Amino acid sequence: MTTSQEFDDWSATYDDDVQDESGFPFMGYANALNQVVQHSGAQTSMSVLDLGVGSGNLAARFVMQGCNVFGVDFSPEMIAQASAKLPFLEIVQADVTQPLPEPLNRYFDRIVSGYMFHEFPLETKVAVLKRLADEHLAPDGHIIIADIAFETQADLDAARLRWADRWDEEDFWVIERDLPALQKVALAANWVRISDCAGVMVISPLIRSDGTIPLMG
Ligand SMILES: C[S@@+](CC[C@H](N)C(=O)[O-])C[C@H]1O[C@@H](n2cnc3c(N)ncnc32)[C@H](O)[C@@H]1O
Numbered sequence: 001m002t003t004s005q006e007f008d009d010w011s012a013t014y015d016d017d018v019q020d021e022s023g024f025p026f027m028g029y030a031n032a033l034n035q036v037v038q039h040s041g042a043q044t045s046m047s048v049l050d051l052g053v054g055s056g057n058l059a060a061r062f063v064m065q066g067c068n069v070f071g072v073d074f075s076p077e078m079i080a081q082a083s084a085k086l087p088f089l090e091i092v093q094a095d096v097t098q099p100l101p102e103p104l105n106r107y108f109d110r111i112v113s114g115y116m117f118h119e120f121p122l123e124t125k126v127a128v129l130k131r132l133a134d135e136h137l138a139p140d141g142h143i144i145i146a147d148i149a150f151e152t153q154a155d156l157d158a159a160r161l162r163w164a165d166r167w168d169e170e171d172f173w174v175i176e177r178d179l180p181a182l183q184k185v186a187l188a189a190n191w192v193r194i195s196d197c198a199g200v201m202v203i204s205p206l207i208r209s210d211g212t213i214p215l216m217g
Helices: 004-017 029-040 057-064 076-085 122-136 153-162 175-183
Strands: 047-051 068-073 090-093 108-114 137-150 187-195 198-205
Touching (some): 004 076, 029 137, 029 187, 047 057, 057 068, 068 076, 076 090, 137 153, 175 187
Parallel strands (some): 047 068, 047 108, 068 090
Antiparallel strands (some): 187 198
């Protein structure tokens, strides 16, 4: 896992780095963020929490939709970048692997994230997503995540070879392994492939916080 200090150090050049979509890690970045908005079904006045808000690129898209956007990030310098772009955004400095502090201890219509969950091993991904779904997702809410993702372990292994000169090993999503792990804790998940190294995951509770089970199909 990367430290908040490392993200502080990256903050000044982050927005330049995401412009390079020629290969790993940001191939498909802008489209991935756009697809998070698309798959969220976001509407005006919906409450949206952006996990690992970073320099604010995903949050800005939800602001454009008229949503009531909140952010959380553990890097003060990343938060400063986002605040410069979106001064009215409520951003809390916190570690998302821990229970959310006030004023984020509430329900959200949508919880979203861009390029953060690959920081966490699978057990942490599952635990964080389960807690958020149980404690912070409004009825009919969804979690939508853009991140570095591969359909199979073989696809990940091929990408590691293809981009050996720029590869940085982290806990990238492997869809064939990770979506069943989410299902085991009653989180239904689907994904859309965005590029050779990006995907968007849509995650919904199988049992909703109001106790009902949504009809499938
Ligand atoms: C690669 S940046 C992505 C920023 C933005 N979401 C985007 O899509 O461009 C990852 C962000 O997640 C934040 N982050 C990583 N681990 C975190 C944690 N455990 N708690 C809170 N924020 C975290 C970092 O500080 C950084 O701002």
